[in-house]
Amino acid sequence: MRVLVLTSVSSILLFSAAAGANAAPAADAAAGKIIFEEHCALCHGFDGGGGRGPDLRRPTLSRAADDEALKSLIEGGIPPEMPDGSLFSKEDIANLAAFVRSLGNVPQEKLPGDAARGEALYRLSGCAGCHIHAGEGVGLGPDLTEIGAKRGPGRLRETLRSPAKTIPDGFLLVEAVTQAGETLRGIRLNEDSFTIQIKDMQSRIYSLRKSELRELKKLRNETPMPSYEGLLSAAEMEDLVAFLAAQRGQP
Amino acid sequence: MRLLTLFLLTYSSVWAQVPFARIVSADKEPGNWLTYSRNLAGHRYSPLAEINTQNVARLKVKWAYQFPEPRAEVSPIVVDGIAYITGPNSAAALDGRTGRTFWTWNRALPPDYRSIGFGHTSRGPAVLEDKLYVATLDGFLVALDLKSGAERWSSKVLDYKQGYSMTMAPLAIDGKVVVGVSGGEAGIRGFVDAYDAKTGKQAWRFWTIPGPGQAGHDTWAGDSWKTGGAPTWVTGAYDPELKLVYWGVGNPGPDWNGDARQGDNLYSCSLVALDADSGKLRWYFQFTPHDTHDWDATHVPVLFDSEVRGVKRKLVAVANRNAFYYVLDRVTGEFLAGRPYAKQTWARGLDATGRPILASQAEPTKEGTLVWPNANGATVWFSPSFSPQTGYFYVAAREIGATYFKRDTPYKPGTEFMGGGENELPMDDAWGAIRALQAETGEMRWEFKLHSPPWAGVMSTAGGLVFSGSDEGNFYALDGRTGKALWDFQTGGAIAANPVSFTVDGHQCIAIAADRVLYAFGL
Numbered sequence: 001m002r003v004l005v006l007t008s009v010s011s012i013l014l015f016s017a018a019a020g021a022n023a024a025p026a027a028d029a030a031a032g033k034i035i036f037e038e039h040c041a042l043c044h045g046f047d048g049g050g051g052r053g054p055d056l057r058r059p060t061l062s063r064a065a066d067d068e069a070l071k072s073l074i075e076g077g078i079p080p081e082m083p084d085g086s087l088f089s090k091e092d093i094a095n096l097a098a099f100v101r102s103l104g105n106v107p108q109e110k111l112p113g114d115a116a117r118g119e120a121l122y123r124l125s126g127c128a129g130c131h132i133h134a135g136e137g138v139g140l141g142p143d144l145t146e147i148g149a150k151r152g153p154g155r156l157r158e159t160l161r162s163p164a165k166t167i168p169d170g171f172l173l174v175e176a177v178t179q180a181g182e183t184l185r186g187i188r189l190n191e192d193s194f195t196i197q198i199k200d201m202q203s204r205i206y207s208l209r210k211s212e213l214r215e216l217k218k219l220r221n222e223t224p225m226p227s228y229e230g231l232l233s234a235a236e237m238e239d240l241v242a243f244l245a246a247q248r249g250q251p
Numbered sequence: 252m253r254l255l256t257l258f259l260l261t262y263s264s265v266w267a268q269v270p271f272a273r274i275v276s277a278d279k280e281p282g283n284w285l286t287y288s289r290n291l292a293g294h295r296y297s298p299l300a301e302i303n304t305q306n307v308a309r310l311k312v313k314w315a316y317q318f319p320e321p322r323a324e325v326s327p328i329v330v331d332g333i334a335y336i337t338g339p340n341s342a343a344a345l346d347g348r349t350g351r352t353f354w355t356w357n358r359a360l361p362p363d364y365r366s367i368g369f370g371h372t373s374r375g376p377a378v379l380e381d382k383l384y385v386a387t388l389d390g391f392l393v394a395l396d397l398k399s400g401a402e403r404w405s406s407k408v409l410d411y412k413q414g415y416s417m418t419m420a421p422l423a424i425d426g427k428v429v430v431g432v433s434g435g436e437a438g439i440r441g442f443v444d445a446y447d448a449k450t451g452k453q454a455w456r457f458w459t460i461p462g463p464g465q466a467g468h469d470t471w472a473g474d475s476w477k478t479g480g481a482p483t484w485v486t487g488a489y490d491p492e493l494k495l496v497y498w499g500v501g502n503p504g505p506d507w508n509g510d511a512r513q514g515d516n517l518y519s520c521s522l523v524a525l526d527a528d529s530g531k532l533r534w535y536f537q538f539t540p541h542d543t544h545d546w547d548a549t550h551v552p553v554l555f556d557s558e559v560r561g562v563k564r565k566l567v568a569v570a571n572r573n574a575f576y577y578v579l580d581r582v583t584g585e586f587l588a589g590r591p592y593a594k595q596t597w598a599r600g601l602d603a604t605g606r607p608i609l610a611s612q613a614e615p616t617k618e619g620t621l622v623w624p625n626a627n628g629a630t631v632w633f634s635p636s637f638s639p640q641t642g643y644f645y646v647a648a649r650e651i652g653a654t655y656f657k658r659d660t661p662y663k664p665g666t667e668f669m670g671g672g673e674n675e676l677p678m679d680d681a682w683g684a685i686r687a688l689q690a691e692t693g694e695m696r697w698e699f700k701l702h703s704p705p706w707a708g709v710m711s712t713a714g715g716l717v718f719s720g721s722d723e724g725n726f727y728a729l730d731g732r733t734g735k736a737l738w739d740f741q742t743g744g745a746i747a748a749n750p751v752s753f754t755v756d757g758h759q760c761i762a763i764a765a766d767r768v769l770y771a772f773g774l
Contacts, residue, residue, distance in 0.1 A: 037658055041672035042368055042436065046656055049674065080320065080339065080371035086363060087666055172679065192723030193702045194739045211736070218679060 032099030035092055043082070048103040053082065058104040060149045070097045104152075111153055111242045113235070118243025121236055130224065133247065140187065140203060141225060142168055146249035153245045160237055163225040173222050174198060176208060177215040184208075188218075268397075269330060269378045271425045275491050281713075282754030284329040287375055287420040288634060289751070292554035293488035293497075295636040295710045297752035301759040302774060303714030307728045307738045309774055313760060314350035316769040322747055323764040326375040326420060326634070326708070328383070329753035330397075334762065335378065336769065337420070339371035340387045342395060347755040350771060354400035356385075364389050364411050367667055368436030374486070374632070374749075375420030377428060379448050384428045386417035392430055392446055404451035408432070408444055414665045415439050420486045424496065424527055427454050431483025435501040435547060438478035438668035443487075443498050443523070445530060455530030459483060459500045459518050467517035475512035478662050480504030481519040485549035485632045490565070493582065494527045497554065497567055501547030505660045506626070507615045508543070508670025515540040520548045522569060524584060534584030538571045540606065543615055544597065544655060545626040545673075546572040553637045553644060557691050559587050568690055570635050570646040572628030573597070576693035577605060590693045592686060593629035593648040597622050615655035615671050625653035626673045633708035634749045636717065641731050643687040643696060645717050649704030651681035678703055685709060685719055687734060697734035707763075708749030718761060720746025726763050726770070744768060 037046060043053035050056070063078070064070035074093050077084030085093055122128070128137035133144045147156070159166045167173075172188045176198060186200035196216065198206045201224060210216065228237060269285055277283070277290040281298035288295045302310065320338050327334045332347040340360050344353040360371075366388065377384040382394045382403055390409040395402055408430060409415035414437025422429045427445045434441070441459035446452065459481035461467040471479055480503050487498035503512055503519035520539035523532060539546050553568045559578070567581035574595035578588040586605030597613035613622050629649050636645045653673040660670040675681070683701035688694065707720035716737070717729045726746060727739035744766025752761050761772045 034658075037656075037672055038660060038669060039667045042667070042669065046654075046672040046674045080366075083365040083367070086365075087663070191702055192741070193700075193721045193725045194727070194736070195741075220679065 028095045029098040029102045032095035032097070035088070035096050036099050040096075048100070056100055056103050058150060059152065061100075061104070067097055067101060070100060074100075111238065111245055113238030113240070113242030115239070115242040115246045117236075118239035118241070121232065121240050122243055125228065125232070125240070138203065140199070140201065142171065144244065144247055146247060148245045148247040149249060151244075153241050156241050156244050157237070160228045160232075160240060162227060162229075163223045164221050167220075167223055171223070173219040173224065175215075175217045175219055176206075176213050178208070179212055179214055181214070185219075268381050270380060271423070274379070274423065282757075283331065284327065284751045284753050285378060286328070287326055287377065287422065287486045288488065288551055291424070291489040291491065293551040293634075293637070294553065294555075294639075295551070295634045295708065295749065296638050297710065297712040299752050299754065299759045300713040300715075302712070302716065302761065304716060304730055304737060306774060307714070307716055310728070310738050310740070310761070310772045311774070312740070313771045313773045314348075315771075316345055316350035318764070318767050318769065320371065321767050322370055322372065322745065323767065323769065324372045324374050324418075324748050325764050325769070326749040327751055327762060327769070328376050328378050329751065330378060332755050334753070335376050335383050335397075337373040337376050337385050339373055340389065341373075342376055342383060342385045342400065344397075344400060345769075347753065347760065347771070350769070356395055356400040356402070358387055358389075358391070358393065361389055361411070365665070366416060367414055367434065368669075369416075369418060369433060372418050373420075374418055377421040377423040379423035379428065382448065384421045384423060384448075386419060386421050386430050388416050388418070390415055390417060392417075392421065392428060392451070394448075394451060406446055406451040406453065412665050413437070413439060414668075417484075419484050422486050422489065422496070423448065424489045425491065427527070429487065429496055429498070431485070431487070431498060431549075433482050433484040435480040435482040435484070435504055435545075436506060436667055436669050437665065438504050438662050439480060439482060440477060441481035441483050441500065443483045443496070443525065443530070445496075445527075457523070457525050457530045457532065459523070461517065470514035470517045472511065472513040478504060478668060479512060479516060479519065480506075481516075482547070483549065484547075486551060488552045488554050488567075489527070490554055490581065493565070495533055495581070496525045496527050497552040497581065498523055498525065499547070499549040499552065499569070501549045502542050502545045505668050505670030506543070506545040507655055507672065508657050508660060509541055512541075516542070520546060520573075522548060522552055522567070522579070522584075524581065536577070536579055536584045536586065536605065538569070538575065538577065538605075539573050543657075544573075544622065546628055548572065549632060550630070551634045553635060553690075554581055555637055555639075555690060557642070559691060566691070568637070568644055570630050570644065570648075570688070572624070572631060573607075574624050574629035575601065575607075576644070576646075576688055578691060578693065579605075588692050592646060592688055592693060592695065594623045594650055594652070595629065596652070615657040617657060619654040619656050619674070621652055621654050623652040624649060625651045625675050626655070627651075627704070631706070633706060633747070634710075636709040636711040637690060638711035638717075638731055640713060640715065641687070641711070642690055643711075643731065644690040644693075645709045645711055645731075646686050646688065647705040647707060647709055647719055648684045648686050648698075649681070650683060651704045652676050683721075685717065685729060685734070687717075687731070699729050699734045699736065706745065706747040710750040710752065710761075712752060718750040718763070720748070720750070720763055720765065722746065724765060726750075726765065740772070742766075742768065742770060
């Protein structure tokens with residue numbers, strides 16, 4: 001399963017790198033991948049998914065907005081945690097940057113949907129009942145103001161179809177039963193070995209000590225978000241994807 | 252009153268030298284913490300009992316000290332009310348009453364220094380006579396004047412440009428200071444060194460990879476021994492009667508690709524017993540022959556005496572990164588007992604000599620192989636604890652698997668040399684526990700579950716308590732007999748350090764580093 005995902009990710013990367021007008025040639029990203037596995041994977045994960053270092057599979061990296069910024073970051077490191085790239089040649093760094101960019105590349109492909117119609121669907125479909133967008137809505141699910149910068153269209157499509165398969169970090173649904181027998185269901189805001197913090201569907205926040213709970217379940221395959229497969233037509237789905245993909249926050 | 256005590260503190264510092272006899276007889280001064288694990292046997296056990304199962308619920312913060320760097324991993328040394336700490340290329344003496352510094356010391360890190368496979372960290376100092384010993388990242392063993400922090404001498408142990416480094420607390424033994432090296436991800440050739448405590452002159456070196464003509468050299472194919480790793484980056488233990496130094500040896504390199512280093516790769520992933528006078532190998536025991544999962548055997552060895560099958564024996568126990576617990580005879584290295592203490596899928600068990608019986612399909616591959624434990628292991632560098640009160644060996648265990656990948660790797664001096672990598676399972680698929688093992692057998696007596704795999708060591712006390720920390724910042728006390736949680740405190744920072752205990756003005760304190768803060772607790 002894991003293997004399959006890896007393979008398909010790499011082929012998408014190569015494809016999108018080749019398809020992008022300004023992207024480096026595919027061969028460079030492939031060379032960068034070898035350097036990445038040897039020098040970066042120990043902290044950033046073999047697939048760039050993060051470990052001791054952050055997840056790099058994002059279209060926009062917070063410390064490196066563009067290729068030049070990324071190259072200079074690799075060259076200089078982030079002392080003391082991230083070593084500098086003084087041992088790499090300019091070409092190595094360019095290849096490495098191309099690979100890291102490819103991890104979160106948003107294909108420049110033209111989306112078939114219509115973003116304006118998608119915006120209307122966003123309002124009609126009740127999305128704002130759980131999401132905040134441009135300051136409006138309810139903050140139960142992820143803020144969607146910059147969702148297009150964080151998720152590619154493929155991922156957005158998958159979430160609309162099968163939201164339980166793409167639950168983002170920080171939005172695990174849990175069920176806690178107190179000693180008094182009261183059941184609380186909500187999003188886990190935080191957890192440690194002694195306490196858990198939960199927000200229920202009415203946005204009420206609970207701080208609980210685990211020693212006072214009878215049961216605590218992680219509902220790992222559940223989400224309050226419905227699937228829009230069937231609720232929206234295929235064309236409407238594409239319109240909504242086009243709208244969400246265009247949400248990139250303030251320039 | 253306060254003046255009087257201050258005067259006494261000042262007065263005591265006049266004679267506050269630490270001859271080796273004080274360290275050997277650590278239990279005669281329960282209020283001090285004179286060596287990394289408090290005693291030379293690696294117990295991390297405090298004989299103090301003022302804080303105990305009856306009153307620990309009232310434990311409160313006494314003071315906090317802020318480190319200049321994040322993720323402190325230091326285990327302080329405490330001598331007569333003064334706490335000595337280290338950071339990356341730095342050290343300080345703190346007032347045990349307030350956490351205020353008496354002195355600080357820094358050594359500039361060369362701009363081209365790189366840590367390969369670990370953070371900029373230092374796990375503590377050592378003390379002997381009138382000096383504090385600090386191992387620096389860029390490879391120097393430095394002796395500081397205990398009272399001022401001024402440098403007495405410094406000796407170059409290694410060349411950081413080859414990928415070597417030092418992060419461990421040195422071990423002071425009779426007249427010598429023993430150090431080990433990091434660099435298992437950089438193709439070094441590991442060693443354990445001893446230096447004359449007075450002069451800094453090298454006393455001996457033990458290469459953890461035998462050179463041509465030496466026994467064990469033939470366990471490395473071709474020239475692979477030259478870049479075979481086998482680092483020694485965690486503080487060992489010492490038996491002053493047998494005059495043996497016990498030291499753990501780390502992974503062979505490249506970590507995840509063993510193709511070019513066919514053979515058992517001695518003495519990687521082994522415990523070695525070295526003669527304290529000469530550094531000569533007395534015996535070794537290899538836990539993971541020809542390792543391909545980065546399972547360093549770099550753990551504090553725990554020395555204790557007990558009956559095994561009706562015979563009183565001198566023992567050494569190790570809870571290994573490979574998820575097995577081992578008990579050996581510490582005079583001969585003979586394997587006596589071993590069993591898993593955490594989930595593992597790489598071995599079907601141990602044979603009569605303690606050698607693992609390998610499972611099929613546990614080797615890293617191009618496509619990836621899912622194996623428990625992950626590369627950081629079922630436990631890592633942080634310390635276990637042995638309580639003579641309960642006879643239990645306490646270990647912070649990590650329940651996490653990973654998909655291991657194998658790649659080709661060229662060797663370039665001073666750079667990563669790993670031959671692959673791993674993808675850890677997501678955190679909600681992983682967890683941790685503090686486990687109490689019967690020290691003679693490794694049978695589990697209780698466990699206390701943790702939200703995620705821990706990075707903090709364990710300390711037990713004569714107050715019947717076990718202290719440890721979580722990656723989410725919980726610092727907590729358990730009942731040493733039952734594992735029941737009796738007290739917890741949210742420190743606000745990930746805990747990746749070992750607890751210590753000492754007295755100030757006659758009262759017991761417990762200290763732990765949590766990210767950027769060193770906390771001291773008391774009643």
